[in-house]
Each structure stands twice: as structure tokens, then as C-alpha cells.
Amino acid sequence: MNKEFFISYLPMLQTLGINALKAIAIMLIGWYFARFMRTKLIKILAKKDEILANFLAQLGFIICIIITIITTLGTLGVQTTSILTVVGTAGVAIALALKDSLSSIAGGIILIVLRPFKKGDVVELGSIAGKVEAVNLFNTSIRMADDRLAILPNRNIVSANIINSTDSERRRIEWVCGVGYNSDIEKVRNIIKEVIANMDKIDQDFPPFVGITDLGASSLNFTIRIWAKIENGVFNVRSELIEKVKVALDKEGIEIPFNKLDVTIKQ
Incomplete structure (x- = not known):
């Protein structure tokens, strides 16, 4: 009886076995093809x-x-139409539950299409400033x-408001330097x-601006505007400028005052 039962189900078992082997082969081929395509896309693009x-991969x-x-x-043997129906139904439910994540995917597509920045650009995004490392499906690394x-x-x-600081090769540096009221303006x-x-x-190539822009409480305030190439380091150039101006003014005996408070005591 058991032998006859096994023989009667043998064709079905053979079919299931063949289908299982096909499914395993498809899974392996699909997996390796997906990895191969991802690697090739990254290498080509x-x-x-x-x-x-990285995004397309x-x-x-x-x-x-x-x-x-x-x-x-x-x-x-699973009906594909049934799968698509289930996937569609589940997709609606997932979309409602993960609307923020899906909006991030849409945001990533917008960033790729509009291209406000590329890898290596220095950007400001609200209170965050730094160098772009990657734009992924859901997020961007800074x-x-x-x-x-x-x-x-x-x-x-x-x-957000995106400020791309690498879009230009140069940056304007502005600094305010105060000198004493008794200083010779033209000499300074x-x-x-x-x-x-x-x-x-x-x-x-860009003429600097040096002029008085404010009469401070204890100083004549000169505003200095210059242009520096980003490759030289904006902060380095600004620091060097401040140091050399300080040394030059001290050498000529020109006072750089500090805030003072005069107090008169009546007897």
C-alpha cells in the first residue's frame, strides 16, 4: 500500500523537486546578477x-x-497575479505606515535630478555644515x-535652504578692525x-575694500573685504591677515583699543 501510494505521488514529487531546483537556481542567478549590476553601475558611473x-546602484x-x-x-507554482495583488495591497499599507521613509526616497530622487551638490562639496543645511559623503535612498551623509x-x-x-560653498573657486572674507580715535585714517x-x-x-584680481564703516564706542572701525581661493583655506587666510595687520599696526604705533568703561565718583 505504501509503495503504491509513493508511486502515485512520484510524478508530483518529481515536479516539485524540479521546480525547487529551478527556484534555487533563479534565486542564485538573480542574487549574483543584482550584485554584478550594482558593481558595474558603480564602476561605470x-x-x-x-x-x-551609488544611488542608481x-x-x-x-x-x-x-x-x-x-x-x-x-x-x-504561486500565481503571479495573486502575488502582485498582495504586493499592491501590502504596498498601500506600507506606504501609509512608512510615508516619511517614502518621502525620503522621493527626496533622494529629487536631489539626484536637480543636483544641488555632488560628493565632496561643502554645504550648509540649516545648522549642519560639512562635506557631502554620499546620497543614499533614504538619507544623505555629511x-x-x-x-x-x-x-x-x-x-x-x-x-531646507541649501548653501553650496564649493560652487565657486573663491570666497569673500570680511573682518572688522578697530583703531583708536586719534589714529590717522589715511595712514591706517x-x-x-x-x-x-x-x-x-x-x-x-578682485580689488579689496578697506574703509571706515562704523564709529564704535571706543574705536574707529575699519571693514576689510578681500577674496581668497578656497584651495588656500579661507580660515587660514583670514587668520594670517589678522596677524599681519596687527603686527603692522603695532610697528607704526597705532593703537588697537579695547572696550573701556570710565567711572566718575562724585565726592
């Missing part, structure tokens, strides 16, 4: 844009895996100046201009 390459990998899973289930890594949802970036201006003219890191 990274030469032009690493962020675009992630998206392509996920799509290939989804197609592989549906094909595998179809090979095992390496801050103190080497901390900020991971921001793409939906927040799309709705010439000293500062001479310091600027002797600094190689300052872009001399």
Missing part, C-alpha cells in the same frame, strides 16, 4: 558622478531582488568640520592695503 552611481539592486523573488515564487558624521533624511534636505588704510598687497594667498 562613478567616474562621472559617484553620488549618482542601490535602486537597481532592490528592483532586481524584487523581480527575482516574484519569479522564484512563480516557478514554485562629514562635519569636527569629523562627526551627520546623517540627514532626504526629505529634510529637499525642504594704507598700512592695511600694503599688508593685503603682500599676501600671495589673497586673490588680487
Whole structure:
């Protein structure tokens, strides 16, 4: 009886075994194809844009895996139309539950299409400032100046004011220097201009501005505006300018006053 029962089900078992082997083969081929495609996309597109390459590679990998899973289930005898119906129904429920995550994916697509920045750009996003490391499906990685890594949802970036500091090769530096009220205005201006003219890191193609812009409580305030190339380091150039102006003013005996408070005591 058991032998006859086994023989009667043998064709079905053979079919199931063949389908199982096909399903395993499809899963393995689909998995390796998804990885192969991701690697190739990164290798081909990274030469032009690493962020675009990484984003498309992630998206392509996920799509290939989804197609592989549906094909595998179809090979095992599961109705594909039923799968798509279930996936569609589940998709609506998931979309409602994960609307913030989906909006981040949409935000990532917008960032890739509009291209407000690329990898390596220094950007300001609200209170966060740093160098762009990657734009992923859900978030963007920003390496801050103190080497901390900020991971921001793409939906927040799309709705934020984006300031790209690397879009230009140069940056304007502004500094206010106060001198005593008894100082010779023209002499101070010439000293500062001479310091600027002797600094190689300052872009001399853009005329500097040196002039009084405020009569402070205890000083004549000169505003100094210069242009420096980003490759030289904006903070380094500003620091060097301040040091050399201080040395030059001290050499000429020009006072750089500090805040004073005069108190008169009546007897």
C-alpha cells in the first residue's frame, strides 16, 4: 500500500523537486546578477558622478531582488497575479505606515535630478555644515568640520535652504578692525592695503575694500573685504591677515583699543 501510494505521488514529487531546483537556481542567478549590476553601475558611473552611481546602484539592486523573488515564487507554482495583488495591497499599507521613509526616497530622487551638490562639496543645511559623503535612498551623509558624521533624511534636505560653498573657486572674507580715535585714517588704510598687497594667498584680481564703516564706542572701525581661493583655506587666510595687520599696526604705533568703561565718583 505504501509503495503504491509513493508511486502515485512520484510524478508530483518529481515536479516539485524540479521546480525547487529551478527556484534555487533563479534565486542564485538573480542574487549574483543584482550584485554584478550594482558593481558595474558603480564602476561605470562613478567616474562621472559617484553620488549618482551609488544611488542608481542601490535602486537597481532592490528592483532586481524584487523581480527575482516574484519569479522564484512563480516557478514554485504561486500565481503571479495573486502575488502582485498582495504586493499592491501590502504596498498601500506600507506606504501609509512608512510615508516619511517614502518621502525620503522621493527626496533622494529629487536631489539626484536637480543636483544641488555632488560628493565632496561643502554645504550648509540649516545648522549642519560639512562635506557631502554620499546620497543614499533614504538619507544623505555629511562629514562635519569636527569629523562627526551627520546623517540627514532626504526629505529634510529637499525642504531646507541649501548653501553650496564649493560652487565657486573663491570666497569673500570680511573682518572688522578697530583703531583708536586719534589714529590717522589715511595712514591706517594704507598700512592695511600694503599688508593685503603682500599676501600671495589673497586673490588680487578682485580689488579689496578697506574703509571706515562704523564709529564704535571706543574705536574707529575699519571693514576689510578681500577674496581668497578656497584651495588656500579661507580660515587660514583670514587668520594670517589678522596677524599681519596687527603686527603692522603695532610697528607704526597705532593703537588697537579695547572696550573701556570710565567711572566718575562724585565726592
